[in-house]
Amino acid sequence: MVTVDEMAAFCKRKGFVFPSAEIHENLAGFYDYGPLGIEMKRNIKNLWWRSVVQNKENVVGIDGAIISPESVWKASGHVESFVDIVGYCKKCKKKIKLDKHEIGIAKCPNCGILYENNGEFNPMFETTVGAVKEESKKVYLRPETAQMIFVNFKNILDTSRVKLPFGIAQIGKAFRNEISPRNFLFRMREFEQMELEFFVHPQKLNDCPNFDEVKNVKINVLTADQQENNDQETTQMTINDLFSNKLIRTKWHAYWIGLRYKWFLDIGINPDKLRLREHTKDELSHYSMETWDIEYNYPFGWKELEGIANRTDFDLKQHIKYSKKDLYYFDTETNEKIIPYVVAEPSVGVDRIFLTLLFDSYTEEEVNGEKRIVLKLHPLIAPYKVAVFPLVKKDGLDKKAKEVFDILKKEFNCFYDESGSIGRRYRRMDEIGTKSTVTIDYQTLEDDSVTLRDRDSMKQIRVDIKDLIITIRKFLNGKKLENLGKIIKKE
Ligand code: ATP
Numbered sequence: 001m002v003t004v005d006e007m008a009a010f011c012k013r014k015g016f017v018f019p020s021a022e023i024h025e026n027l028a029g030f031y032d033y034g035p036l037g038i039e040m041k042r043n044i045k046n047l048w049w050r051s052v053v054q055n056k057e058n059v060v061g062i063d064g065a066i067i068s069p070e071s072v073w074k075a076s077g078h079v080e081s082f083v084d085i086v087g088y089c090k091k092c093k094k095k096i097k098l099d100k101h102e103i104g105i106a107k108c109p110n111c112g113i114l115y116e117n118n119g120e121f122n123p124m125f126e127t128t129v130g131a132v133k134e135e136s137k138k139v140y141l142r143p144e145t146a147q148m149i150f151v152n153f154k155n156i157l158d159t160s161r162v163k164l165p166f167g168i169a170q171i172g173k174a175f176r177n178e179i180s181p182r183n184f185l186f187r188m189r190e191f192e193q194m195e196l197e198f199f200v201h202p203q204k205l206n207d208c209p210n211f212d213e214v215k216n217v218k219i220n221v222l223t224a225d226q227q228e229n230n231d232q233e234t235t236q237m238t239i240n241d242l243f244s245n246k247l248i249r250t251k252w253h254a255y256w257i258g259l260r261y262k263w264f265l266d267i268g269i270n271p272d273k274l275r276l277r278e279h280t281k282d283e284l285s286h287y288s289m290e291t292w293d294i295e296y297n298y299p300f301g302w303k304e305l306e307g308i309a310n311r312t313d314f315d316l317k318q319h320i321k322y323s324k325k326d327l328y329y330f331d332t333e334t335n336e337k338i339i340p341y342v343v344a345e346p347s348v349g350v351d352r353i354f355l356t357l358l359f360d361s362y363t364e365e366e367v368n369g370e371k372r373i374v375l376k377l378h379p380l381i382a383p384y385k386v387a388v389f390p391l392v393k394k395d396g397l398d399k400k401a402k403e404v405f406d407i408l409k410k411e412f413n414c415f416y417d418e419s420g421s422i423g424r425r426y427r428r429m430d431e432i433g434t435k436s437t438v439t440i441d442y443q444t445l446e447d448d449s450v451t452l453r454d455r456d457s458m459k460q461i462r463v464d465i466k467d468l469i470i471t472i473r474k475f476l477n478g479k480k481l482e483n484l485g486k487i488i489k490k491e
Contacts, residue, residue: 001299002362008184010373011037011358014432017185029181036432037354039383041192044267044353045171047380048194051263052169052346059196060160064148065174066141073124073140075322076147076315081286083122086179087115096266097179097187100282121252123176124231141175146345148172150315151195151325153327156447164329164340165207165252167198171350183300192350196255199340201331202313206251214258217265219277223247227280234275247278249290251312256344257292257308264294264305268378269360273297274305276343287314296356306348313339357381361433367458367491375433376456379476382433385412386472389425391441393418401440404450404465408438411469412476426491430455436472451488454481461485 002010016037020030031395033041053059073079087098089108096108098115106115124143130136142148149168156168174193181187201207220234221242237245239258248254257276265271279291291309295302316339320327328337361376379385386408390401398418405416415434417425422439429437437453443462444450451460452471459481463471473482481487 001359003181004186007355007358007362008372010324010362011184016040016358018268027171028147029178029187029190031185031188031351040357040377040381041350041354043272043381043383044350044357045194046350048263048350049169051259052167052194052196056167058165059169059198060156060162060171061171062149062152062156063172064142064145064152064170066175067129067139068142068147068151070138070140070320072147076150077127077286077318078124078140078143078147079122082124082143083120084179086118088118089113089115091229095179101280106398108139108281121179123178125175125177134356140266142173143176143399144174144347145170145172145193145195146347147199149195150319150327151323153316153319154325156205157329162356164331165200165204167196169194171195183298185351186298186300186303188351191352194350195345195347197311197315197342198252198344200252200331200343202338202341203344205253205341208251208255211239211243211251213463214255214262217258217262218271219258219261220271221247221278222275224278224280227277240332241370248292249335250343252343253290253292253308254347255309257294260306260308260346260348260407261294267357267381268376269296269356273360275302277302281310287311296360297361298356305352306345306346308346311342311345311456313341315342316340329351371425372430374430374455377433379435382435383413384415384429384432384434385436386428387415387417387425387434389416389422389437391419391422393438395442396445397440397442400444404438404440404468407465408469408472412472423491426453426458436475438468438472452481452485457481459487462488 014036015034018032018034019026020032024412025044053061060118085098085103087096087106089111091113092108093112103117108115122246125141127139128136129139149170155163171194173190175190177191178187181189183237217239218236222234239254243251243254243347264274273296275295277293277295288309289312291307293304294306296305316327329340363376364372365372366376386399388405390397391414405414408414426437435455439451448465449462451463452463453460461481461484
């Protein structure tokens with residue numbers, strides 16, 4: 001696996017991600033996405049939205065404001081309890097964020113000495129709103145998107161006809177003044193989150209009619225008990241095992257963990273690099289009763305990719321208390337006012353998924369004595385779905401290639417390139433993960449057929465232009481090239 005610095009250099013070289021405002025001064029923890037990065041990031045967000053919102057009859061979305069008044073963050077507990085512990089290395093003078101369970105055991109990787117506990121730090125960015133100093137108000141940039149969901153709970157109840165159980169989802173920026181932003185996109189100060197709050201009747205935490213969808217999903221599991229006994233060996237279990245053995249306490253929570261784990265498998269992440277780790281008691285956030293993290297084995301170790309917490313009725317109760325507004329749900333079956341439970345809050349960083357997918361797909365191979373870099377990304381994640389090339393930029397091949405590009409671009413996000421050797425152009429597509437390349441050659445002018453090349457096997461078939469869209473669609477959906485035509489060539 002490449003190192004994190006090599007990955008950052010690769011991303012800059014290819015136009016995925018750049019350090020932000022680099023021509024002035026690079027502030028650690030801020031990045032800008034380039035032309036390829038923005039396409040890939042958008043694909044990740046669209047796939048998440050489709051899976052969590054549009055494919056569900058009982059989940060709706062919102063897009064809340066980034067800045068909100070202090071009382072929101074007092075109610076949520078962030079002003080008081082959202083604190084990071086500052087670890088300090090006396091020798092190299094570096095500061096890092098320590099997790100509670102790392103106090104007194106974490107060592108500086110450079111100097112090998114124990115980090116000192118340098119106190120607590122609240123990573124929320126604060127600013128003021130209002131032009132006149134005396135009238136200006138203290139506000140915070142949100143450190144998580146979730147609170148905008150809770151403050152809009154009543155608006156959603158009043159306008160969208162949702163009935164328990166239901167979810168509210170959101171994608172948007174979050175900000176944390178991290179003590180030591182590092183590992184490229186892994187720990188940033190400005191990042192994007194995708195969060196869902198799933199509300200359930202407090203007496204129906206196990207009434208989950210959808211459970212069969214996920215019950216057989218296989219997961220590598222590390223429980224809190226194991227960690228307390230210094231056992232780091234994961235055991236493979238199904239979601240059904242996890243719930244029946246009471247490791248995950250509620251069925252709806254188990255359902256969402258299964259669904260989210262499966263989503264990572266569906267977008268092509270290597271199952272051997274994923275595990276589900278339960279938070280130990282002293283690690284739980286102030287709002288959580290039970291949390292499970294989906295972790296990935298990065299070059300810098302196993303780390304959280306997504307957290308799925310049971311937030312109970314903590315947040316709604318707190319907002320009722322601080323805003324003095326009625327945020328109850330009226331249960332028409334029992335004619336009772338209740339406060340629903342957020343039995344599952346899947347919360348994940350878009351940038352973290354982006355980085356994970358790059359590490360997971362980055363491959364170096366040798367072809368005919370030369371090194372080739374391939375991003376073996378799932379076709380739906382890759383920035384471009386199809387590349388269109390004329391074999392050479394003359395004899396009318398370029399004109400014909402543009403015609404084919406015009407047909408395909410209506411259907412897929414396509415890339416067109418006509419200059420340089422064809423071999424180099426293929427390599428460039430391999431490096432950015434484009435699964436299929438269409439080449440217009442001299443035979444195209446005779447019989448209106450083109451070649452279709454597979455990024456991974458480097459094999460090619462011939463396809464009639466009239467069948468091209470349907471063939472590419474099948475190919476991108478997982479059909480093998482050899483099942484779509486006769487192999488004519490391999491590099
Ligand atoms: P960590 O322990 O890594 O700091 P956390 O437990 O503080 O994470 P949560 O509050 O659970 O993180 O945030 C939910 C998700 O948001 C994380 O799983 C991660 O994917 C993403 N995330 C959190 N902090 C950052 C950050 N600084 N940069 C990028 N993504 C982040």
